[in-house]
Amino acid sequence: MHPRAFDAALYAEAAREQGKFEEMHDLLYAKDARLAPDDLERDARQLHLDLPALRKSLKTTARMRVRADMDDALAFDLSGTPTLLLCEPGGRARQINFQELETAIAP
Secondary structure (H helix, E strand, C coil): CCCCHHHHHHHHHHHHCCCCHHHHHHHHHHCCCCCCHHHHHHHHHHCCCCHHHHHHHHHCHHHHHHHHHHHHHHHCCCCCCCCEEEECHHHCEEEECHHHHHHHHCC
C-alpha cells in the first residue's frame, strides 16, 4: 500500500460529503505520489471544498468510513485495489479476479 494511501482515502471520503468524490479521485490519481498533507489541502482548495467541514470530517465521519473499509479489507485478506468481491447466494462473499469474472459472464 502506498504510504499516503490512508490520507488520500480520507480526503476522497471527506470530499464525497460535499459531492466532490469523483473530482478528488481524479486529482489524486493524476498526481501519482504527490500526496503530502499540503498537496491534499491544495487539492481541496482547488475543488472549492468547505475546508472547515472537510477538516472536521477528516477526524470524524470520513475517518470512520475509511477505517471500516480497512477492516473489511483485512477480513477478506485483500492487499490492494482494484478488488472484486462476489456475493454468493446465502450472503457469502469471496474475492474473484478479472479473468474469473470475464469467464463467468461470457456468453
